[in-house]
Amino acid sequence: MPRAVRPDRSINAEDYQHAPRPVAAMPKDYAPGEEIAPHSHRRAQLLYAVSGVMRITAEEMPAGQAAARPKGIWIVPPQRAVWIPSGCEHEVRMVGPVQMRTLYVEPDAAPGLPAQCRVIEVSGLLRELILALMDEPLDYAPDSRGAAVARLLLQELVAVEALPLHLPQPRDVRLQAVCRQIEARIGEELPLEDIARDAGMSSRTLARLFRRETGIGFQQWRQQARLAEALARLAAGQPVGIVATDLGYAGTAAFTAMFRRSLGTTPSRYFETRAPSPAARGRSR
Incomplete structure (x- = not known):
């Protein structure tokens, strides 16, 4: 045993x-x-x-x-x-x-x-x-x-x-609301202009502030947010095709290409089971 x-x-x-x-x-x-x-x-x-x-x-x-x-x-x-x-x-x-x-x-x-x-x-x-x-x-x-x-x-x-x-979080309250909006509607390709208007600023100002506060561009942040959501869903056992559709990708191939660019491998290989050694099989506490 x-x-x-x-x-x-x-x-x-x-x-x-x-x-x-x-x-x-x-x-x-x-x-x-x-x-x-x-x-x-x-x-x-x-x-x-x-x-x-x-x-x-x-x-x-x-x-x-x-x-x-x-x-x-x-x-x-x-x-x-x-x-x-x-x-x-x-x-x-x-x-x-x-x-x-x-x-x-x-x-x-x-x-x-x-x-x-x-x-x-x-x-x-x-x-x-x-x-x-x-x-x-x-x-x-x-x-x-x-x-x-x-x-x-x-x-x-x-x-x-x-x-x-890593999803860096902005300190500006307007940008925090933008991030919450993106995560709540993660599968939608919301135009930057519409998001900026809802935040009460121009798209150019939003893009500049976003990069200054997070260190990455708006589109990169949105992709990172989608990747994070994908990892949680895939780990829970959701099929790749369903995850791809829910996150707004045209198909499994497009989603897999994004996943490979980000993490260097396909979703199925990333989640290949690596059997834990006996010490990992501790009792729930």
Whole structure:
């Protein structure tokens, strides 16, 4: 029979903020639609989705680096993870049931750890290291297997690259309303001129403000929003053809081409099941 995660593991995040070792691992499962209210941690963290999709809303910059920090949204599909720096306020919403495996990392545990939130591809090695640390005691000895796993984990985290699964959020209230409108009518090709008129500005002003506030163009933001919605629906088991139609694409081929440009592969390959090792099959808590 497969092993469950260690039965002595706490599912209270605060119990991990002053753990005796620089990297601590916590397993916890969540019900569909469950939410974690805005909060921050002393330690940085890596949230890994063994299954399910997470929607993270977080500050664009860690605490202390900007007086008024804008927020962004990161979509975390299954078998991917999101890195959240120390002191960064964030909230989490589960899309479907989520098996979450979290690493809490001391901010100075290794030079070069990411300073910004980012969604990352979890390689086979990184996945097995995350799950292996779940099976080690929190107070693993400095010369133990747990310490060796933690050291290699830190090297992998320094080297990871971000995935394009980020929706930067504007601070301007008019642009916030524009973003809500786009997400509410995600499958419609709303003309920029109509959206700008509803927001009380010219299309040129809207486009200029949008790029200044989010760092990307309006059309790119809309495509990112559609990609985020597609990932949530595909992870929930909706057929590619239905997702493509609902999101306004002319057909499956056009949707698949967009998906490949964004993520480097087709939807079916992206969601190929990677069997979790025994440590991932913990009991719901």
